[in-house]
Amino acid sequence: MDIRNLLYRPTEAEKSAVDEVLGPPDSGWDGGSFGGLDGRVAYGGHAAREKRHMLLPALHAVQDAVGGVSRGALGYISDRLTVPPAEAYGVATFYALYGVDETGITTIHVCDDIICTQYGAEALCDSLDDALGSNGVRWERSPCLGQCDRAPAAMLHQPGKGYANAAPVDTRSVRAIGFDELDPGVVHQDRSELALLRRVGDVDPESLESYRASGGYETLSRAVDLGPMGVIEELERSNLRGRGGAAFPIGVKWRGVAEAPGPIKYVIANGDESEPGTFKDRLLMEGDPFAVVEAMTIYGFATGATHGYVYVRGEYPTAERRLTRAISQAREAGLLGADVAGSGFDFKLEVRRGAGAYICGEETALFASIEGHRGEPRQKPPFPTQHGLFGKPTGINNIETLLAALYALQIGGVPFSALGTEQSSGPKLFCVSGAVDRPGVYEVPFGATLGELLELSGAGKIGAVLLGGAAGSFVGPEAMSMPLTFEATRAAGATLGSGAVIVFDDDTDFGPVLARIARFFRDESCGQCVPCRIGTVRQEEALGRLSGGRPLGSRQEERKRLDDLARVMTDASICGLGQTAASAIQSAIRLGLPGAPQ
Amino acid sequence: MTTTDRQRVTISASVDGKTVELPEGSSVLDACRSAGVGLPTLCYGPTMTPASACRVCVVELEGSRALIPSCSRELEEGMEIRTGTDRAEHSRRLVLELLGSASELDRSEEQLAGWMTMAGARSERFGPPAVEAPRQPPSPGHHGSPELAAAATVYEPAKVEDELYVRDYSRCILCYRCVDACGVEHQNTFAIAVAGRGFDSRISTEFDFALPDSACVYCGNCIAVCPTGALVGKIEYDMREQGAWDESSQEITRTVCSYCGVGCNLDLHTQDNRIVKVTSPHDHDVTLGNLCIKGRFGWSYVGSGVDG
Ligand SMILES: Cc1cc2nc3c(=O)[nH]c(=O)nc-3n(C[C@H](O)[C@H](O)[C@H](O)COP(=O)(O)O)c2cc1C
Ligand code: SF4
Ligand code: SF4
Ligand code: SF4
Ligand code: FES
Ligand code: FES
Numbered sequence: 085m086d087i088r089n090l091l092y093r094p095t096e097a098e099k100s101a102v103d104e105v106l107g108p109p110d111s112g113w114d115g116g117s118f119g120g121l122d123g124r125v126a127y128g129g130h131a132a133r134e135k136r137h138m139l140l141p142a143l144h145a146v147q148d149a150v151g152g153v154s155r156g157a158l159g160y161i162s163d164r165l166t167v168p169p170a171e172a173y174g175v176a177t178f179y180a181l182y183g184v185d186e187t188g189i190t191t192i193h194v195c196d197d198i199i200c201t202q203y204g205a206e207a208l209c210d211s212l213d214d215a216l217g218s219n220g221v222r223w224e225r226s227p228c229l230g231q232c233d234r235a236p237a238a239m240l241h242q243p244g245k246g247y248a249n250a251a252p253v254d255t256r257s258v259r260a261i262g263f264d265e266l267d268p269g270v271v272h273q274d275r276s277e278l279a280l281l282r283r284v285g286d287v288d289p290e291s292l293e294s295y296r297a298s299g300g301y302e303t304l305s306r307a308v309d310l311g312p313m314g315v316i317e318e319l320e321r322s323n324l325r326g327r328g329g330a331a332f333p334i335g336v337k338w339r340g341v342a343e344a345p346g347p348i349k350y351v352i353a354n355g356d357e358s359e360p361g362t363f364k365d366r367l368l369m370e371g372d373p374f375a376v377v378e379a380m381t382i383y384g385f386a387t388g389a390t391h392g393y394v395y396v397r398g399e400y401p402t403a404e405r406r407l408t409r410a411i412s413q414a415r416e417a418g419l420l421g422a423d424v425a426g427s428g429f430d431f432k433l434e435v436r437r438g439a440g441a442y443i444c445g446e447e448t449a450l451f452a453s454i455e456g457h458r459g460e461p462r463q464k465p466p467f468p469t470q471h472g473l474f475g476k477p478t479g480i481n482n483i484e485t486l487l488a489a490l491y492a493l494q495i496g497g498v499p500f501s502a503l504g505t506e507q508s509s510g511p512k513l514f515c516v517s518g519a520v521d522r523p524g525v526y527e528v529p530f531g532a533t534l535g536e537l538l539e540l541s542g543a544g545k546i547g548a549v550l551l552g553g554a555a556g557s558f559v560g561p562e563a564m565s566m567p568l569t570f571e572a573t574r575a576a577g578a579t580l581g582s583g584a585v586i587v588f589d590d591d592t593d594f595g596p597v598l599a600r601i602a603r604f605f606r607d608e609s610c611g612q613c614v615p616c617r618i619g620t621v622r623q624e625e626a627l628g629r630l631s632g633g634r635p636l637g638s639r640q641e642e643r644k645r646l647d648d649l650a651r652v653m654t655d656a657s658i659c660g661l662g663q664t665a666a667s668a669i670q671s672a673i674r675l676g677l678p679g680a681p682q
Numbered sequence: 683m684t685t686t687d688r689q690r691v692t693i694s695a696s697v698d699g700k701t702v703e704l705p706e707g708s709s710v711l712d713a714c715r716s717a718g719v720g721l722p723t724l725c726y727g728p729t730m731t732p733a734s735a736c737r738v739c740v741v742e743l744e745g746s747r748a749l750i751p752s753c754s755r756e757l758e759e760g761m762e763i764r765t766g767t768d769r770a771e772h773s774r775r776l777v778l779e780l781l782g783s784a785s786e787l788d789r790s791e792e793q794l795a796g797w798m799t800m801a802g803a804r805s806e807r808f809g810p811p812a813v814e815a816p817r818q819p820p821s822p823g824h825h826g827s828p829e830l831a832a833a834a835t836v837y838e839p840a841k842v843e844d845e846l847y848v849r850d851y852s853r854c855i856l857c858y859r860c861v862d863a864c865g866v867e868h869q870n871t872f873a874i875a876v877a878g879r880g881f882d883s884r885i886s887t888e889f890d891f892a893l894p895d896s897a898c899v900y901c902g903n904c905i906a907v908c909p910t911g912a913l914v915g916k917i918e919y920d921m922r923e924q925g926a927w928d929e930s931s932q933e934i935t936r937t938v939c940s941y942c943g944v945g946c947n948l949d950l951h952t953q954d955n956r957i958v959k960v961t962s963p964h965d966h967d968v969t970l971g972n973l974c975i976k977g978r979f980g981w982s983y984v985g986s987g988v989d990g
Binding site: 174184185612615634641645652654656657663 | 865881
C-alpha cells in the first residue's frame with residue numbers, strides 16, 4: 085500500500101496524547117524519527133493491519149486532550165497506525181463526537197429528542213445562544229443521551245477533561261456542568277424482589293469486595309463446574325431470548341460460537357444503547373459493572389473465546405470508567421487473565437468507546453467500529469457466529485441479555501424458563517419515560533401488561549405510547565391490556581425493541597414528535613445503501629410538507645410517496661436501521677394520532 | 683475431500699419457477715442471468731467485489747423477510763428466487779427513482795436510462811432538484827432544515843483541479859467503486875475514501891484536499907469504474923460541457939501500450955481523428971481495465987507530428 089503522509093505536524097500535546105494510548109513509535113515508519121535500519125526495512129501488511137483497531141482510541145485521545153482532531157493530529161495517527169490519511173479522515177468524519185479540523189473547543193451537547201422536548205428542551209435550546217456567548221464554548225443539539233429518566237439532559241465535553249453527563253439541566257445549570265458523576269438512577273421498586281436490578285444502587289460499583297459480598301462471582305464458579313457445554317445447555321433450557329431488539333435465543337447463539345471452527349473467537353457486550361428512550365443498559369453498567377464483567381467471563385469460558393470487548397456508547401463516560409476499573413480489579417484478583425479463577429481458562433476483556441453513532445449498536449457496524457472503520461453494517465449472511473469481529477466467529481449480546489444469562493445460570497435454566505411466558509421467559513427491564521410521575525427502569529416478569537407497567541410509574545391520561553423507541557411503533561390507550569411479551573406485541577403489529585416505553589399525554593401534538601423521529605433517522609443513517617440514505621431524506625421532506633400543509637401535488641400523492649418510501653426502506657435496506665426507519669411514523673398514521681399526516 | 687474427487691459441485695435452485703444449475707460459488711445474480719432474467723446493477727462492477735450498497739439488484743428469496751441483493755448473495759441449494767414480484771419490482775423502481783432524485787444521471791452508463799424506462803422510474807415525483815450552496819465540511823449527526831419545496835441533492839460544483847481529470851460529484855451515487863478501485867481492489871493507493879455520514883457522505887481525500895495535493899497517482903482507474911460520469915477525463919468533460927462529445931461518431935482502436943513491458947491493452951477512443959479518451963478493456967486479463975498514468979493520460983505526443 086502506498087501511503088502518502090500528511091505534511092502537517094502534531095503539537096506536543098497531541099503527540100503525547102496519542103503516544104499515551106499507542107505507546108511510543110517503533111521507528112521512522114510509524115511516526116518516529118528515522119534512523120538505523122529504517123531506510124532499508126519497511127513495515128506494512130500484517131503488522132500494519134494489526135494496529136488499525138486502535139484508530140478510534142487514538143482519535144478519542146486527541147479529542148479529549150485538545151478538544152478536536154487537527155490536521156497534524158490526524159496525520160500523526162495515520163503514520164502511527166499505517167492508515168491512509170483519506171481513510172482516517174473518512175472514519176473521523178463518520179462519528180458525531182469528533183470535531184475534525186478544529187481544536188480547543190468545549191462543546192455542550194443538548195438533547196432535543198422526543199422525551200427531553202416534553203421537559204422543555206426546546207426552550208432550553210432557544211436560550212442557549214444568549215446564555216453561552218462564544219468564548220470557545222459551543223452548544224449542539226444531540227439525539228437522546230440515555231438520561232431520559234431525568235430529562236432534559238446535556239453532556240459536556242471539555243478539552244483536557246473529557247465528558248460529563250448532566251440531567252436534569254436548565255438554562256443556568258447547563259453553563260456550570262461539573263465532573264461529579266451522577267447516580268445511575270432511581271430504582272423505584274423493592275430491590276429485594278428484583279433479579280436484574282437487585283444490586284443497582286446497593287453495591288458499591290467501584291468495589292469488587294462489595295460485589296462479592298452480595299453473591300458476585302458465585303455464578304462463575306458454578307459455570308466452571310458445569311463446563312462450557314453445561315453452561316450452554318443450561319441457557320438452552322432457560323429459553324432466554326436477546327434483549328437487544330431481535331429476540332434471538334441465547335442458547336443458539338452461544339452454541340453457534342462454541343461449535344464454530346478455529347482457535348480465535350471473540351465475545352462482545354453491546355453497550356452502545358443509543359435507541360431514543362432507552363437507558364436500562366446504562367443503569368446496569370454504571371450500577372453493577374462487575375456483573376457485566378462476570379457475565380462476559382462466562383461467555384468467553386462457554387464459547388472458547390479468549391478475548392472479549394465491552395463496547396460502550398461514547399455518551400456514557402461513567403459506565404466506561406466504572407467498567408474499566410472493574411476489569412482491572414478483576415484482573416488483579418485473578419478473575420481475568422491467564423488463569424481465570426484457577427480454571428486454566430485464559431480470558432482478556434477490554435472496554436471500547438463509541439463516538440456518537442446510533443448505527444454502531446447494529447452488530448456488524450459495531451465490529452467495523454472496533455476494527456477502526458466507519459460504522460457501516462454489512463450484508464448478512466454470513467452471520468457473526470461464523471464471520472464476525474476481525475472475520476472470526478463472534479458472539480455478541482446486549483448488556484441486559486448478559487445479566488439475564490447470569491441470573492439464569494444462578495437459579496438454573498428450568499426455573500428461569502418458568503418465569504414470564506412460554507415464549508418470553510425471565511424478568512425484563514423496561515425504560516419508562518415521558519409523561520409519567522416516576523420515570524425510570526422497571527423490572528417486571530414478561531407478561532405484565534402495558535397498563536400494569538404504567539401503573540407502577542404513575543401515568544395520567546395517555547395519548548399514545550411509543551414502544552421500542554424511534555425504531556419501534558406507537559400504540560394507543562386501547563393497548564393497556566396488551567401483555568408486554570415478544571409474541572403479544574408482534575401479534576399487535578408492535579415490538580418491544582429495546583425496551584423503551586415512551587409515554588405521551590393526551591394533549592400531545594404528534595407532528596413535531598414525528599418530525600424529530602424523521603430527523604433522527606436522516607442523521608443516523610450510515611449512508612451506505614440507497615433506500616435508507618436517500619429514503620430517510622425524502623421521508624423527512626414529505627412529512628414536513630404534509631404537516632406544513634404544502635403537499636407536492638395532492639395530499640393523497642404525498643401519502644403515497646410516504647408509503648412507497650416506507651416500503652422500499654423496509655424491504656430493501658441492508659440493516660435494521662433502514663428497515664425500521666418508517667415504522668414509528670407509519671404506526672402514528674395508522675392510529676390517526678393528532679398531528680400525524682392523515 | 684481429496685484432490686482427485688474435487689469435481690465442481692453443482693447447485694440447483696429456481697428462478698421464477700425455472701430450475702437452474704450453476705457451479706458452487708455462483709451468485710444469485712448469475713442464477714438470474716442464466717435463467718434469462720436481466721437485472722440492473724450499479725455498485726457491482728464486473729471486475730469488483732460487490733459492495734451490496736445500491737440495492738438496485740434486489741430480488742425476493744423464499745423464506746427471507748427482506749429482499750436480498752442478488753449481486754452478492756451466494757447461491758444455495760434449493761433457493762427459490764423470484765425476480766418479477768410486485769415487491770421486488772417496487773424496490774428496484776424506488777431505488778432508481780431515489781438515485782435520480784439526488785444525483786444527475788444524464789452522463790451515466792448507457793444501460794441506466796434503459797433500466798429507468800423499463801422500471802417506469804420517475805425521479806421528478808420527489809420534487810424539483812434543489813441546487814444548494816457549496817458543500818459544508820462534514821457534520822455527522824446534524825443537518826439543516828429541509829427545503830421541502832425542492833428535493834435535496836448531492837449537488838456541488840465540479841472539482842476541476844488539473845489538466846487530466848475532473849471530479850463532478852453532483853453525479854455521484856456513492857457506489858464505492860472508485861474507493862475500492864483506488865484501494866484494496868486494484869490500485870492500493872487509498873487516495874480517496876467515503877467521508878461524512880448518511881446523505882452527507884461524499885467521496886473525499888483527507889480534509890477534502892485537491893487531488894494534486896493528495897496521494898493520487900493519476901492512474902485514472904477510478905475513472906474507469908465510475909458508472910455515472912462523476913469521474914471523467916478533462917478532455918471528455920470539456921467536450922461534454924461544450925456539447926461536442928459525440929460517442930456515436932467515435933472510433934475505438936485497440937493497441938498495446940508502448941511505455942513498458944507489461945503490455946497493457948489500450949483502447950484509443952477517437953473523435954474527428956483526435957484521441958479523446960484512453961481506456962483498457964475490463965475483460966483484459968492483465969489490466970482488468972486498469973492502467974497507469976502513462977497509459978491513460980500520456981498520449982498527447984500522439985498526433986503531435988500531424989497537427990504541429
Ligand atoms: C440500528 C440498530 C441499532 C442497534 N442498537 C443496539 C444497541 O444499542 N444495543 C444492543 O444491544 N443491540 C442493538 N442492536 C441489535 C444488535 O444488532 C444485536 O442484535 C444485539 O446486540 C444482539 O444481542 P441480543 O441477542 O442479546 O439481543 C441494534 C440493531 C440495529 C439494527
Ligand atoms: S439501512 Fe441505513 S444504516 Fe443500514 S446499512 Fe443501509 S444506509 Fe446504513
Ligand atoms: S486516479 Fe488512481 S490514484 Fe488517483 S484517485 Fe483515482 S484510482 Fe486513486
Ligand atoms: S464517484 Fe463514481 S465510482 Fe465513485 S462512488 Fe461516485 S458514482 Fe461511484
Ligand atoms: S436523554 Fe433526552 S430523550 Fe433521552
Ligand atoms: S448491484 Fe447489487 S447491491 Fe448494488
